Amino acid sequence: MRIDLLEKKILRKTGQAIAEFGMIEDGDRVLVALSGGKDSWTLLHCLEILRRRAPVAFELDAVTVHPGFPGFRTEPLEDYCAARGYRHFVERSQIYEIVEAKRHPGTSYCAFCSRLRRGVLYGIARREGFTKIALGHHADDLIETLLLSQFYTGEIKSMPPVLRAEDGQNVVIRPLCRVFEEDIRAYATVMGFPVVCCGCPVCGVEDQKRKQVKALLRQLETEHPGIKASMLSSLGRVRQGYLMESAAP
Numbered sequence: 001m002r003i004d005l006l007e008k009k010i011l012r013k014t015g016q017a018i019a020e021f022g023m024i025e026d027g028d029r030v031l032v033a034l035s036g037g038k039d040s041w042t043l044l045h046c047l048e049i050l051r052r053r054a055p056v057a058f059e060l061d062a063v064t065v066h067p068g069f070p071g072f073r074t075e076p077l078e079d080y081c082a083a084r085g086y087r088h089f090v091e092r093s094q095i096y097e098i099v100e101a102k103r104h105p106g107t108s109y110c111a112f113c114s115r116l117r118r119g120v121l122y123g124i125a126r127r128e129g130f131t132k133i134a135l136g137h138h139a140d141d142l143i144e145t146l147l148l149s150q151f152y153t154g155e156i157k158s159m160p161p162v163l164r165a166e167d168g169q170n171v172v173i174r175p176l177c178r179v180f181e182e183d184i185r186a187y188a189t190v191m192g193f194p195v196v197c198c199g200c201p202v203c204g205v206e207d208q209k210r211k212q213v214k215a216l217l218r219q220l221e222t223e224h225p226g227i228k229a230s231m232l233s234s235l236g237r238v239r240q241g242y243l244m245e246s247a248a249p
């Protein structure tokens with residue numbers, strides 16, 4: 001697909017999701033979590049385009065949380081943001097040290113790391129007065145999480161497009177929730193975003209279950225095109241009374 005058409009498609013789906021779920025309001029200060037991966041770059045770039053066109057006025061800043069992994073470099077991100085005029089800052093954290101010191105053997109490195117990273121983001125948003133935290137999760141993340149929850153924790157749940165945090169203050173939004181990963185990957189490649197590696201010791205190794213689910217969905221989509229879109233749609237069409245909810249109060 002031509003880059004202009006692909007960008008139009010991503011912007012349309014992102015704009016629709018923002019409107020459908022009421023993600024951004026007039027006066028919002030939105031903080032994009034820029035990890036340096038293809039998803040967060042696409043999110044930042046598309047939100048900036050939409051911000052300039054939006055009927056409501058909102059601010060947009062990006063933060064890169066440095067987790068402390070020795071190989072992680074923020075310079076390519078800082079340089080690119082400066083060249084593009086994006087408002088961006090780096091926040092150093094001690095995620096690496098804490099995970100190494102406190103993680104119980106046998107528990108997930110990624111789950112612990114993600115929880116800590118989320119906590120750091122919440123702290124920054126509170127400190128700096130941001131009203132929304134935008135994360136780069138996309139449609140594949142949502143349906144993979146749905147299957148992972150069913151397969152491994154016996155629950156039906158995913159990642160909501162808008163989440164009010166337990167601290168009662170922070171609000172997380174996922175503007176790419178209707179955009180599939182293949183479009184993001186193609187867009188990020190053509191746009192030449194400086195994708196950087198997180199530098200963590202388990203990158204590409206840890207999350208085997210998600211990899212399996214991703215491969216399963218890829219295979220099913222090849223055999224039955226439209227399955228992923230149907231699964232995404234199902235997240236918004238829960239038929240109350242057709243599951244196994246207990247009658248007990």
Ligand code: SF4
Nearest residue numbers: 109110113198200203
């Ligand atoms: S892959 Fe690495 S950086 Fe990403 S969540 Fe897992 S531990 Fe953290």
